[in-house]
Amino acid sequence: MESITSLLSIGLAAVLVNNFVLSQFLGICPFMGVSKKVDTALGMGMAVIFVMGVAAAVNWPINQFILVPNGLGFMQTVTFILVIASLVQFVEMFLQKAVPSLYEALGVYLPLITTNCAVLGATLQNAQKGYNFGEALTYGIFGGVGFLIAIVLFASVRERMEFGKCPKAFEGFPIALVAASLIALAFMGFSGLKVW
């Protein structure tokens, strides 16, 4: 019972309190780049959840059983990014063969995920905090859920902003950043939230 509540609190913290995008600033590039429409934002978010979960599950044993026992802890960054890059490639090929419909839906976003710092950030944090396997997996998946929530909220705000008027200098990227700042302000309300 103890472990389930601790997992839940890790998940809740990753989604709301320490949201990957809005309070840790991880994965800003896709957050700004792929958020013009809700549909595409949803696709990107789903792909990120999937890759973050798998990356956390694969990198944990690699770190625990190969890097740490051999004193290769300093190779974490290189190893993790290689694992993520090959994982993304592999997932892409697998989905293309096995689940073509899902591949169609995610296809464009998969290669972009390699350079999403949320994925690398989550695995590095897992290693730093010394999470066990269940905790690492939870942190990865719920970190992805947090990303999904943030990007979908942001995309729906941006869709409506298309019709609004704003000063010429602010058009495009700057006004989107101002909107993101207001969403971040809303998420600040979750800081200090503790259920368990």
Add this chain to the structure above:
Amino acid sequence: MNVKKQFIEGLITQNPALVQLLGMCPLLAITTSMFNGIGMGAAVIIILTCSNVVISALRKIIPSKVRIACYIVVIAGFVTMVDLLLKAFIPALSKSLGLFIPLIVVNCIILGRAEGYASKNGIVGSALDGIFQGFGNMCALTLMCIIREFLGAGTFGGGLLNGGAGFQILPENVVALGMILPVGGFLTLGVVIAAVQYFMNRPKKTKEVAK
């Protein structure tokens, strides 16, 4: 060799952070004190220059199908070196930048310059490109730091000048703490980019702006 043109492109017209909009994560996350900004900027200059040189030297050997993976390995190698050096010699900076040093690996500026410049040009040009683009990025980081630090903590040069505390300019009870929180990061960057767009468009469209 167009050194002057490259310099102006890196610093102003093609500034990687404020015009090309690359590498947003560190620009938002760590720009809370001048120490962080300059430290991060310097780390990026070193890594960008080294990886540009290596990638440019290897550009005829790397097969184009696996080039992105090769670039990432080169970049990750240099990032690990810088990470270890910082841990050993400037532990304070390493501690305050934390996760964002290993995350330089996925900073789009470095991969973007590798793909866009170093893979097509000679070694000397690539090295200069790395230095100038990195310097432009450092200026953007420092600018963000100065604004956010001034409004959020009321100080100038925190962590660096005046024995680490920085010079207190605004009294502590009038500052807006939000500016050094994530909210202020997004807001400041939005306003800074808007200002850049305003000045870049002004010579052509004077009438529209004047209205």
